[in-house]
Amino acid sequence: MICGLSGGIDSATVAVLIHRAIQDRLTCIYVDNGLMRKRETEEIVRTFKKHFKINLEVVDAKDRFLERLRGIADPEEKRKVIGDEFIRVFDEAATRIRDVDFLAQGTIYPDRVESAATSDLASRIKSHHNVGALPEEMLLRLIEPIRDLYKDEVRAVAKKLNLPENVVKRHPFPGPGLAARIIGAVTLDKLRICRDAGAIVEEELKTAGFYDKTWQAFAMVGDDLATGVLGDERSFGHIVIIRAVESVEAMTADFAKLPYDLLEKISSRITNEISGVTWVAYAISSKPPSTIEPC
Ligand code: XMP
Secondary structure: EEEEEEOOOHHHHHHHHHHHHHHOEEEEEEEEEEOOOOOHHHHHHHHHHOOOOEEEEEOOOOOHHHHOOOOOOOHHHHHHHHHHHHHHHHHHHHHHHOOHHHHOOOHHHHHHHOOOOOOOOOOOOOOOOOOOOOOOOOOOOOOOOOOOOOHOOOOOOOOOOOOHHHHHHOOOOOOOOHHHOEOOOOOOOHHEEEEEEEHHHHHHHHHOOOOOOOHHHHHHEEEEEEEEEEOOOEEEEEEEEEEEEEOOOOOEEEOOOOHHHHHHHHHHHHHHHOOOEEEEEOOOOOEEEEEEEEO
């Protein structure tokens, strides 16, 4: 069996559960799709090697994901392409490893609800990459042991399994990665801005003691440009939008009432440290009517 590992709590919990049952017959596959957070790949490999004795393969698939995403602006189309490419990578890994029949995934209940996979009556909010965005033809059979759990319940299971704190407490990250936070087409420039700004948000929230009090906090970027001043010169750059929310299971969420001085620090660091950004805005809508991720 192979298990798609993203570094997040859902897939890590599934990996540890399955490893307890079948030991070395499990190989985890971590796909670096080029859409990950800053230093994510290094951190995942380090955490995994330090805490678990599970076979882990890292697949560098940055170029192929970014190539397939080139020019695609529609959010659902981006999700379909990403879900499809993940399965291609897993199928290839299964052929390489041999005798693999199953793919384990960290799908949880809200992924299925939002992808409208729980009933014919549910309406599709977003095709989660691991549910609604999967290709129709798949070589591997899916195993989803936590498919009926909400995130807070997964956290309880993870704690029982002694998963490390940095995995249990890490903010959730969507399967389509930064593509869910880049409005419009994914470009290298928007990826750089989104990734660097997201890292600043995380850092400042941790320093101010707000990271553990929020469900998710990140930066997003689109194609709209706004005027700024750099020295005495006019500049024209990207608008970065910060989103921080409080939630219990992500089905509903409130925007986090972060202190103004923290927002000011984040804004000043983003405009000073990241080239090509002139404005920073804070998202003040809750879910519903908004979703947590913009795409
Ligand atoms: P939204 O943006 O729909 O997200 O309010 C609800 C929660 O789900 C995460 N999310 C995903 N997780 N695959 C995942 O595994 C996905 O395709 C996906 N899309 C959104 C999101 O980060 C939030 O915590």
